[in-house]
Amino acid sequence: METVGVFQQAMICLQHVERELLLFTAFWLLVSAADEAVMDLCWLTLLLRGKARSTRLPADLSKVSLSGRSAVLVAAWQEEQVIGHTLRHALSAWKHKELCLYVGCYANDAATLAAAMAGAGQDTRVRVIIHSEFGPTTKADCLNRLYKAVCEDERRSGIRFRSVVLHDSEDMVHSAELAVIDRALDEADFIQLPVRPEPQASSRWVGGHYIDEFAEAHGKALPVRDALGAAVPSAGVGCGFSREMLARIAHLRRVEGEGGPFAGECLTEDYELGVLIWREGGKGRFVRARDATGQLVATRAYFPGRLEDSVRQKTRWIHGIALQSWDRLGWSRINRSAGVADTWMALRDRRGPLAAMVLASSYLLVLVELLLATIRVGGVGTNPTASPVLQAILAVCLVSLVWRCIMRFLFTAREYGLVEGARAIMRIPVANLVAIVAGYRALANYLRTLRGAAVHWEKTAHHLHPATKAAGYPLHGYSGHGGTTLPDRGTRVPAAA
Template identity: 55%
Template sequence: MFNSLISVVCFFIYELSVLSIIIFVLGFIDELIIDLIWFRLVMKRRGQSRAIRVSDRFDESLSGKAAVFVAAWRESRVIGPTLRHMTQQWGHDALTIYVGCYPNDPATIDAVMQVAACDPRIRLVMTDHTGPTTKADCLNRLYRALCDDERRSGVSFRMVVVHDAEDMVDRAAMGVFDRAMDTCTLVQLPVIPAALPDSRWIGSHYCEEFAEAHTKTMLVRDAIGAGIPTAGVGCAIARPMLGRLSARRGMDGPFDDDSLTEDYALGLEIAALGGRSRFLRCRTPDGRLVATRAAFPSCLDMAVRQKARWIQGISFQSWDRLGWGRTMLDMWMRMRDRRGPLAALALVLAYLTIVWNGVVLALGLVGVNWPPEATLPSPAMRAFLWLMLFGVIWRAIFRFGFTAHEYGLAEGGRALLRIPVANIIAIMAGRRALWSYLRTLRGHAPRWDKTSHRVHPDMPDARATA
């Protein structure tokens, strides 16, 4: 009886390992195609976008009025330093910074008012509801405030730039946005997470993920003409396109206020309407990458909550909201975007298989004959295992290379050591996203399950707010 039970368990473990290997192999082939396209781009233009000239005169006048949207819920710790840095870096008179706050968040309101008292370009906007709602709901309130200002002044804005309350903006970014709006509808700049000395394993694991995504994957999407999903920070949208999106929704703004990842949906919706989207990697004359810099969550719980929100919005909500697109290219990109839960499942199965085989090996060393002969890997299975191992090594090389290029060799080495940490966070986030999504199916409205933020360590106010 016991041997029969063990045989059944071994059979199921074997089948689950086959499933995990298939998922990994398909994922590796998918990523390999992206790698090959990226290699071709590197050979043609060294992986850099050269369509936009970056001037060393950062105080040049803008071609039209620009707005910055910042949604803030319980951001009293970071919003002050962020706004001060933003106004110092972007001294343009044609700029208005709209900051959305909730009436039941007096600490954030007070922090915004302190900075607004020193710079009239900052406009505090109160939401219609107590918080939290969703970030998209807050952004829609800012959009309505912008429309009110346009009606009063009789002058329309040219573009809207979206940022988060903890972002450290680049001095050259506004000029890049202004020039790009001559030919583009949406522009996304790279995001560079901070390598946090006090959170080498949790907060810093975002470094390698964004380094690869914003050095390779997004450049490939830009090159092949796929829709560019915005990161929700460091992106600019042409004002007329926001008007079209708002009219299309027939509601009070262009953002999907029930979505947890309105930034992702916004980029794909703009592409569906025929807007030209670009992901731009530009450097200043002194060689600095024009990008948004930010410090990401430094504790496990916050990192899991943030990634769960991303998975829920991109992998679950967008299925019925955005569909699969009209072309094979759209379908391919959306399948890539929504593979988070499948990847988490594959990781769980892989780790279970590793643990089980470790037990089997240990028992074999003491003379216990496990598993039964029928569950031993076949030649085909062993070939797939070797392919899977090659895929893991290939991906590790890329992870090291992109991270080392952006942060140095030491951080590149730590990126390899953080792979198990990133996998565990992905598994925990996938589980949380699934349960949260099931709650919405039972009628629970999505809420802004936001994370607490910290000031970027390079920001002048960092020590004062630490």
């Protein structure tokens, strides 16, 4: 009898928990379902109107002259394992004489400095810039130093750059990228090209979930955002800015007491820069294009393959985009011509912590349901009946989950094939786990900063580079000499302190 009483008490407590979790998760999952349904409807409308298709480019654009000089900025700290491959491949893929590639290094990081010099070889289009301070500072601080070097070179030569392009030290570029950005800047102030994470045989699940998320985000969400006229955020790679707009943002930063166009104290300075350009009246565009062989003109890279590294990276993203941008960008400077669309997109950008809470509640609800089912098997309690309204909400959520799986499969399969499309569905729990832990950590870090703690930059470590197997790629736009081994010593290239 006492055992039955204990089970009954446990049943009552669990049923209360079940009810609260069910109401909370059902409501927010319904809101999320409505949000994604509107996004899907917008994308399908673009598709039916022929505006969601990628632009098909003519023959190889790697040798086509640019309409002006282009500065490519790459910040590097402890990137000795990838920076050489990045530079050799980029210099091989980009034949443009108008290119000047600036690499930011630190005097106390000799390995990265040597690898950068080795990767540059004898190519005079490369400038290795040594930061005046010991590293690590922040990526934004290093980029501001490179921007200063660009300004110094302009003063010395008397020739102004037309565009400034950003890349990371682990990126594998497409040969047509600079030409696409150069042409698109005729009608815009900022251009963002797609990012294409590379599959990793050693990390099908953690590393693989990035390909699912980027395939859908850069295949659907950003094209819709662009079509609606909302702000297009910068991904920090494969993005180009008009020289005039970047100078305008740099002037704005100087007025506010900062040292360049990139916000040094912001964890996602790239995201903020893209939004800030739009807020200041500039025009940003997301451009999807395919070369003559059908390959997407995008930046390829390996993303973190370990769970801890992935959580660390996404913690920084959520902290910077969802929480810092709320403080730094706010809501009051929305462009009224696209106010509804931009507010909607800002809400989507800042939903990370809430999404983590809803996902955690959902999995906790599943655990509670399993415990209740186990108790009921022992003959204690009965199955409660949900109200018609709650049943309808749960039915909508179930349909939405099935639809989300279909969309995730379709977008991943379009870029990576049917096998990866099937894996995309199985990787959803992995993506959810990363989102839950990263959301919790981001919120905890943000609360610490509100109490006066300094913003802590957690750099992502890179050990692999997609260019190391470039010789095996049947990709016209990505071919190059990235697969060679770094020499022991590099040839010196022009450097500035």
